[in-house]
Amino acid sequence: MLDGILSAFFLQSGYNATLVTIGACLLGIAAGTSGTFLFLRKRALISDAVAHATLPGVAIAFIIMVFFGGDGRNLVGLLLGSAISSLIGLLAVGWITKYTRLAEDAAIGAVLSVFFGAGIVLLTVIQSMSSGRQAGLEGFLLGSTAGMLFQDAVTIAIGGVIAVLAVFTLRRPMTLAAFDPEYATSTGQNVYRTDLATMGLVMAVTVIGLKIVGLILIVAMLIIPAVTARFWSERAEHVVILAGLFGGAAGYIGSAISASAPDLPTGPIIVLVSFALFCVSLFFAPERGIFSALLRHRRFQLLVHRRQGLLAIAHGERIYDPLTLSTLRKAGFLRADGVATDSGAAQASKTLRDERRWKVARGIYQDDAVSNLYDGLTPIEAVLTRDQIAEIDRHIPVAKQVDGDR
Amino acid sequence: MQPAITLATEYGKAVEIAASDDQSPLAIRELTVSYGEKPALFSVDTVIPAQSMTAIVGPNGAGKSTLLKAALGIVPRLSGNVQVFGEPVEEMQDKIAYVPQRASVDWDFPARVLDVVMMGLYPQLGLLGFIKPSQKKHVMECLERVGMAEFAERQIGQLSGGQQQRVFLARALAQNADLYLLDEPFAGVDAATEKAIIAVLQSLKENGRTVVCVHHDLATVADYFDHLLLVNIRKIADGPISEVFTSENLQATYGGRLASTHIDQLKLPAS
Numbered sequence: 001m002l003d004g005i006l007s008a009f010f011l012q013s014g015y016n017a018t019l020v021t022i023g024a025c026l027l028g029i030a031a032g033t034s035g036t037f038l039f040l041r042k043r044a045l046i047s048d049a050v051a052h053a054t055l056p057g058v059a060i061a062f063i064i065m066v067f068f069g070g071d072g073r074n075l076v077g078l079l080l081g082s083a084i085s086s087l088i089g090l091l092a093v094g095w096i097t098k099y100t101r102l103a104e105d106a107a108i109g110a111v112l113s114v115f116f117g118a119g120i121v122l123l124t125v126i127q128s129m130s131s132g133r134q135a136g137l138e139g140f141l142l143g144s145t146a147g148m149l150f151q152d153a154v155t156i157a158i159g160g161v162i163a164v165l166a167v168f169t170l171r172r173p174m175t176l177a178a179f180d181p182e183y184a185t186s187t188g189q190n191v192y193r194t195d196l197a198t199m200g201l202v203m204a205v206t207v208i209g210l211k212i213v214g215l216i217l218i219v220a221m222l223i224i225p226a227v228t229a230r231f232w233s234e235r236a237e238h239v240v241i242l243a244g245l246f247g248g249a250a251g252y253i254g255s256a257i258s259a260s261a262p263d264l265p266t267g268p269i270i271v272l273v274s275f276a277l278f279c280v281s282l283f284f285a286p287e288r289g290i291f292s293a294l295l296r297h298r299r300f301q302l303l304v305h306r307r308q309g310l311l312a313i314a315h316g317e318r319i320y321d322p323l324t325l326s327t328l329r330k331a332g333f334l335r336a337d338g339v340a341t342d343s344g345a346a347q348a349s350k351t352l353r354d355e356r357r358w359k360v361a362r363g364i365y366q367d368d369a370v371s372n373l374y375d376g377l378t379p380i381e382a383v384l385t386r387d388q389i390a391e392i393d394r395h396i397p398v399a400k401q402v403d404g405d406r
Numbered sequence: 407m408q409p410a411i412t413l414a415t416e417y418g419k420a421v422e423i424a425a426s427d428d429q430s431p432l433a434i435r436e437l438t439v440s441y442g443e444k445p446a447l448f449s450v451d452t453v454i455p456a457q458s459m460t461a462i463v464g465p466n467g468a469g470k471s472t473l474l475k476a477a478l479g480i481v482p483r484l485s486g487n488v489q490v491f492g493e494p495v496e497e498m499q500d501k502i503a504y505v506p507q508r509a510s511v512d513w514d515f516p517a518r519v520l521d522v523v524m525m526g527l528y529p530q531l532g533l534l535g536f537i538k539p540s541q542k543k544h545v546m547e548c549l550e551r552v553g554m555a556e557f558a559e560r561q562i563g564q565l566s567g568g569q570q571q572r573v574f575l576a577r578a579l580a581q582n583a584d585l586y587l588l589d590e591p592f593a594g595v596d597a598a599t600e601k602a603i604i605a606v607l608q609s610l611k612e613n614g615r616t617v618v619c620v621h622h623d624l625a626t627v628a629d630y631f632d633h634l635l636l637v638n639i640r641k642i643a644d645g646p647i648s649e650v651f652t653s654e655n656l657q658a659t660y661g662g663r664l665a666s667t668h669i670d671q672l673k674l675p676a677s
Binding site: 040042169170172173175176178179180182183185186187188189230233234235236238239 | 475478479480496499500502503504506510511512515516517518521522525528529531533534561577581587
C-alpha cells in the first residue's frame with residue numbers, strides 16, 4: 001500500500017496514473033486560487049450552482065453529437081456543452097437576485113436543484129438510447145479518471161495555466177471588489193464586470209475539473225483550499241498563493257493515493273486530503289488555529305488571575321479563587337498556608353504602583369492612543385518612557401490624598 | 407465670459423446655470439434616486455463651491471449618503487446628472503476620493519493597514535504594475551498624516567473604530583484627489599480621531615481641495631464647515647453656513663423631530 005502510494009507520488013505508477021496526478025495537481029492550483037476570491041467575496045455557495053448547472057449541458061451535448069453521427073464522448077464537445085449550461089445557470093441566479101425579491105441563497109438553491117434534476121432526467125433518457133449504454137456520463141457526477149487520455153490532461157493543463165494567469169492579472173480589482181465594492185465603484189472600477197470575470201474563472205475551473213473530481217465535489221476544490229489558507233495568513237495575496245499550494249498538494253497527494261490501489265475514486269480522495277489539510281490548519285495554525293486560540297486564552301486568563309491576586313495581596317484582601325491561589329503559589333508569591341512570600345509582597349507592591357501610575361496616565365492622556373493601550377495587564381514601562389513615568393509619579397501623592405479623603 | 411447654459415427639465419422648468427458654476431468641483435442637477443417605488447432623493451440641485459468644506463445635513467433616511475453614492479454611480483440615478491469640474495462624473499473618477507462608512511465593509515478581511523491604503527493607488531497601478539518604492543513611501547506619508555504610521559503592519563481587524571476610520575481617510579489621501587467625499591467620517595469615533603480627521607480635512611481645504619461630508623452632529627456643523635446643504639428627500643436649502651444654518655431651515659429640514667429647545671442651544675451664526 002505504502003509502496004504503491006510512494007511510487008505514484010514519484011510518478012512511477014504507469015502512464016495513466018501520471019497523467020491524472022499531474023492534471024489533478026494543476027487543477028488544484030487553478031481551483032484554489034480562483035476559489036479564494038469567491039470565498040473572500042462571500043459568494044462561495046454560487047460555485048455549487050455553477051457546478052450543478054453543468055449536468056444538463058453535458059447530456060445535451062452528448063445527444064447532439066450522437067444525433068449528428070459523431071462520438072458522443074468527445075471531451076471538448078461535452079465540456080463546451082457544460083460551459084454553456086452552467087453559464088445559463090449563472091445568469092439565472094443573477095437574474096433572480098436582481099429582478100425578484102429573492103435573496104441570492106434562495107436563487108442558488110432553486111437553480112442548483114432544477115438544473116441538476118433536469119440533468120439526471122436527460123441522463124436517464126440517454127441510458128435508453130441505443131448508443132447510450134456505454135456513454136459513461138455518470139462519470140461526470142463524481143469524476144472518473146480511469147480512461148483519461150493525453151489530450152484530456154493537456155486540456156486541463158492549458159485551462160489551469162490560463163486560470164492562474166487570469167487570477168494574477170485580476171488580483172487587484174477582485175481584491176477590491178471583495179473588500180469594499182462601493183469604494184471600488186467610486187474609483188471607476190466596474191464591479192459587476194469584475195464579478196462576472198470571477199464567475200467566469202470559477203466556471204472554467206469547474207468545467208475542466210469535471211473529468212477528474214466531478215461536478216458534485218468540484219466545490220470542495222474551489223472552497224476548502226481558500227478556507228484552509230485563511231488560517232495561515234492575514235494578507236489577501238498570501239491567502240491566494242497558499243490556497244493554490246494547498247489545492248495543488250491535495251490534487252497531487254489525493255491522486256497518488258488513489259492510484260496506489262485499484263478502485264479508489266480519485267475525486268473523493270482528493271477532497272478528503274484537502275479536508276485533512278483543513279483540519280490540520282484548523283487546529284494548529286499559529287494565529288487563527290483553535291489550539292493557538294485556546295493557548296492564548298489560557299495564558300491571558302492566568303495573567304489576569306496573577307494580576308488580580310497580586311493586587312489583592314497589596315490591598316491585604318483574602319483570596320478565595322482557587323485558580324488565583326494556584327497561580328500565585330506556582331509563581332512562588334504565596335505560601336501553602338496563604339501568606340504572601342517576600343517576593344510575592346514585593347511583586348504585589350510593584351503591581352499596585354503600576355496600577356496607580358496607569359490611573360494617572362489615563363487621566364493625563366485622555367482620548368489618546370495611550371489610554372487605548374490600557375488593558376489592566378500591560379506594565380506601564382512597556383508603553384511610556386522613563387521621563388513620562390517620572391512625570392506621572394509626581395502626580396501620585398496627590399492621587400493618594402484624594403483616595404484618603406473619600 | 408462664457409454664455410450661460412440653459413437646461414430644460416422634464417418638468418418644463420428651465421434651470422439656468424451660470425458659466426462660473428460650470429467649473430464647480432461637484433454640480434448636481436435634478437438628481438432623483440429611488441429604492442423601489444419610493445424616492446430616496448427627489449430632484450435635488452446643488453453646486454458645491456471650489457475649496458469649500460461642505461456639510462450635508464438632514465435627518466435619518468433623508469438621503470444624505472444616497473446623495474454621495476448616486477453622485478459617484480454606486481447607486482443608479484433615476485434622473486438628473488452630475489458634473490465634476492465641468493465634466494460628467496464618469497470621466498472624472500480619478501479626481502474624486504470617496505470615504506465610505508466604516509461599517510460598510512467586513513474588517514475581518516485578510517489585509518494589513520498598509521494593504522488597505524495601497525488600494526488608493528490601484529487605479530494608477532493598473533492591473534500589472536508593480537509597487538514602486540516611491541509609491542510605498544507615499545502610502546506611509548498618508549498614514550503619517552492621519553497618525554497611523556506605526557500601525558502599518560497591523561491586521562485591520564485589530565483596529566478600533568476610530569483607527570479604522572483614519573485608515574479609510576488615509577486611503578482617500580493616497581488617491582491625491584481634488585474632491586473628497588466622506589460619508590459620516592465622525593460617526594462613532596473617539597474625540598482624538600475626530601480632531602485628527604478635521605485637521606486633515608482642513609489642510610486639504612487649505613491646499614485647494616474641496617471636501618464634502620455627510621454630517622450628523624448639528625453641534626459641530628458651524629465649527630467645522632463653511633458651506634451647508636440641508637436635505638430631506640428634497641433639498642431644503644444650500645449656501646454658506648452663515649446664511650443657511652438658521653432655525654427656520656433646520657425646522658424645515660427636521661420638522662417636528664428637532665425640538666425648538668435643541669435648536670436654541672446651537673450656535674446659529676445667521677440668527
